[in-house]
Amino acid sequence: MTDATSTLDNLMHEERAFAPSAEFAAAAIADASRYERAKADRLGYWAERAREVLTWDTDFAETLDWSGAPVAKWFVGGKVNAAYNALDRHVEAGNGERVAIHFEGATGDSTSYTYAELTTAVKQAANAFESLGLAKGDRVAIYLPMIPEAVITMLACARIGAVHSVVFGGFSADALRSRIDDAEAKLVVTADGTWRRGKPSSLKPAVDAALATPGHTVEHVVVVKRNGEPTDWNADLDKWWDDVVPTASGEHTPIAHDAEHPLFILYTSGTTGKPKGILHTTGGYLVQSAATHKDTFDLHPESDVFWCTADVGWVTGHSYVAYAPLINGATQVMFEGTPDSPHQGRWWEIVEKYKVSILYTAPTAIRTCMKWGREIPDGYDLSSLRVLGTVGEPINPEAWMWYRDVIGSNAGKNGEKKEHPAPIVDTWWQTETGSHMIAPLPGVTHTKPGSAQVAVPGVSIDIVDEMGESVGDGEGGYLVIRDPWPSMLRGIWGDPERFKETYWSRFDGMYFAGDGAKFDEDGDLWLLGRVDDVMNVSGHRLSTTEIESSLVAHEKVAEAAVVGAKDATTGEAVVAFVILRGGAEEGEDIVTELRNHVGRQIGPIAKPRHILVVPELPKTRSGKIMRRLLKDVAEGREAGDASTLADPSVMTRIAQDMRS
Ligand code: WTA
Numbered sequence: 001m002t003d004a005t006s007t008l009d010n011l012m013h014e015e016r017a018f019a020p021s022a023e024f025a026a027a028a029i030a031d032a033s034r035y036e037r038a039k040a041d042r043l044g045y046w047a048e049r050a051r052e053v054l055t056w057d058t059d060f061a062e063t064l065d066w067s068g069a070p071v072a073k074w075f076v077g078g079k080v081n082a083a084y085n086a087l088d089r090h091v092e093a094g095n096g097e098r099v100a101i102h103f104e105g106a107t108g109d110s111t112s113y114t115y116a117e118l119t120t121a122v123k124q125a126a127n128a129f130e131s132l133g134l135a136k137g138d139r140v141a142i143y144l145p146m147i148p149e150a151v152i153t154m155l156a157c158a159r160i161g162a163v164h165s166v167v168f169g170g171f172s173a174d175a176l177r178s179r180i181d182d183a184e185a186k187l188v189v190t191a192d193g194t195w196r197r198g199k200p201s202s203l204k205p206a207v208d209a210a211l212a213t214p215g216h217t218v219e220h221v222v223v224v225k226r227n228g229e230p231t232d233w234n235a236d237l238d239k240w241w242d243d244v245v246p247t248a249s250g251e252h253t254p255i256a257h258d259a260e261h262p263l264f265i266l267y268t269s270g271t272t273g274k275p276k277g278i279l280h281t282t283g284g285y286l287v288q289s290a291a292t293h294k295d296t297f298d299l300h301p302e303s304d305v306f307w308c309t310a311d312v313g314w315v316t317g318h319s320y321v322a323y324a325p326l327i328n329g330a331t332q333v334m335f336e337g338t339p340d341s342p343h344q345g346r347w348w349e350i351v352e353k354y355k356v357s358i359l360y361t362a363p364t365a366i367r368t369c370m371k372w373g374r375e376i377p378d379g380y381d382l383s384s385l386r387v388l389g390t391v392g393e394p395i396n397p398e399a400w401m402w403y404r405d406v407i408g409s410n411a412g413k414n415g416e417k418k419e420h421p422a423p424i425v426d427t428w429w430q431t432e433t434g435s436h437m438i439a440p441l442p443g444v445t446h447t448k449p450g451s452a453q454v455a456v457p458g459v460s461i462d463i464v465d466e467m468g469e470s471v472g473d474g475e476g477g478y479l480v481i482r483d484p485w486p487s488m489l490r491g492i493w494g495d496p497e498r499f500k501e502t503y504w505s506r507f508d509g510m511y512f513a514g515d516g517a518k519f520d521e522d523g524d525l526w527l528l529g530r531v532d533d534v535m536n537v538s539g540h541r542l543s544t545t546e547i548e549s550s551l552v553a554h555e556k557v558a559e560a561a562v563v564g565a566k567d568a569t570t571g572e573a574v575v576a577f578v579i580l581r582g583g584a585e586e587g588e589d590i591v592t593e594l595r596n597h598v599g600r601q602i603g604p605i606a607k608p609r610h611i612l613v614v615p616e617l618p619k620t621r622s623g624k625i626m627r628r629l630l631k632d633v634a635e636g637r638e639a640g641d642a643s644t645l646a647d648p649s650v651m652t653r654i655a656q657d658m659r660s
Helices: 004-008 022-027 033-040 042-053 082-095 115-131 148-160 173-183 204-210 283-296 315-327 346-354 363-372 397-407 496-504 544-552 588-601 627-634 649-659
Strands: 062-065 073-076 099-104 110-114 139-143 163-166 187-191 193-196 199-202 220-224 238-240 262-268 276-281 305-308 331-335 358-361 387-391 424-427 461-464 476-481 511-519 525-530 534-537 540-543 557-567 571-580 610-613
Touching: 033 042, 042 062, 042 073, 042 283, 073 283, 082 115, 082 148, 082 315, 099 115, 099 148, 099 346, 110 115, 115 148, 139 148, 139 173, 148 163, 148 187, 148 262, 148 315, 163 173, 173 204, 173 262, 173 276, 173 588, 187 204, 199 204, 262 315, 276 283, 283 315, 283 424, 305 315, 305 346, 315 331, 331 346, 363 397, 387 397, 397 424, 461 511, 496 511, 525 534, 534 557, 534 571, 540 544, 544 557, 544 571, 544 588, 557 627, 571 588, 571 627, 588 610, 610 649, 627 649
Parallel strands: 099 331, 139 163, 139 187, 163 262, 187 220, 220 238, 305 331, 305 358, 358 387, 387 424, 571 610
Antiparallel strands: 062 073, 099 110, 193 199, 262 276, 461 476, 476 511, 511 525, 534 540, 557 571
């Protein structure tokens, strides 16, 4: 565990703060009364928001039942259908012709779905899945690129009451199989493939490989035809989407599900080798996702065009692509490709084309665009942008200022500047929290470069010391959440003990987030990164232990230690130190072999950037690997105190190897 307080000392005091413009504040969806209302009556506040953002089939009788802590029940007795709320009700309200999704494909193809069209597509998918035997409570693995069928499948599951588990398309066949097995999925929805940087890439072969060994629970695989790449066909399992979905009836009556009915499982890395299946339920998750989507982004659904660049394989793509924007009746952009294909202005071209007004992305993407140079975005008309969001990792003040000056100030490609740049909303939250927990209200908060700022109304954030005591302004410690919140996870799939142990055992009665944080002199909150063995690479969570287990599973590796080293673009980069088994040859070949092995076992994002073959690893006398020292070396520093090592000379040898 790294020391949260040591990082704190390095923080400069940030003097800059930007007040919302008078015009922005006057038209804002959320004003300061949100904070007052939530402070006066937290549960009353959430009950009001619940009735505002959702149409309940049966109203709830009790806002929160915390008697089964740490498993909460929110909106007890309420019944609601997520898909009805995301779709049908907007059509019923006369907004069927509003565009729900502008889809921009990787190769430049595009289509738009109105709310009426998307509703019909989801009803057809629901009918098709039901005719394949899918029923309420069954689990569905979704392994798709960023195409509308991903959202259609998620909402069709929600409509039926089936529980989806989206597996990021960049994960390997092994990772997919372990998630299918853990959730005992009955149906898999996938595609033949997609494109990466303009080149076709396949997905279906990974599903075939995942299901090649018997013993799985899958009864059907539905395959979307996307890039036309050839695929093996397993007649027992496989069905083309086109043969079962568009041919199904477009009539489907939604049934209302209990507020606590499971909505989805999403696997995320923890501190052990086994990913955790984070479980979210229906009512509370939708309420907080939709309420924060409105407030944090100042969403005006009748006029805004919202674009969240996250993949549906991550929680951001669940809450702020598949659910909240549709629950709120917004128009959104969905993009299949990458920012640099076919050219580095691709994102800004999309902003200009659809007049995107709210952009939500990750610091790593902003830093990458910074590296490419401002001339690229300066060449586009980005004047439609009025709110800019960021998520996934701490954003450094330089990147924050660049986002504001270059993207948020752009008043057209002729180089004019806006008088009032778009406010930046930095949002802190986790797969486990389901939706925003710390974020400014853009019409209220004076935003400060680098700070995520304040808890959203109705959420109780605190920073505590080792003993669980609150720290004061200007001090740092561990980020905790003191009271239950509507979109909190309801557990880890199949592992209630791990749920308690991971989040609720460190500090009595508080949720431990695993992040270090600090309050500055003004009481604004700064995130300082993870304090556990979880890395954050390009805003994606990776577990050191998971990559270590993968390396050790290779026949030539005896031992491995993995650390996250600071990286200017990706936040952190994976660095691995390995000891080879007797007889294995050192050299470039083994490094490539091991990187590919990790890519195959977990996915390309987990491939270590550097692998260093070492004769020994620094260990304490009790045999614990001292990752802190390896991190020093990986980041090019002199290794810290090595006096507790069984053999203190190990670090000198590793440092020499690193330099050579
Ligand atoms: C980090 C992503 C600083 C944090 C929504 C957290 C952040 C982990 C921020 C969750 C932010 C997320 N500033 N750090 N605005 N947002 N993080 O589950 O370490 O993929 O614990 O959820 O990302 O990552 P996850």
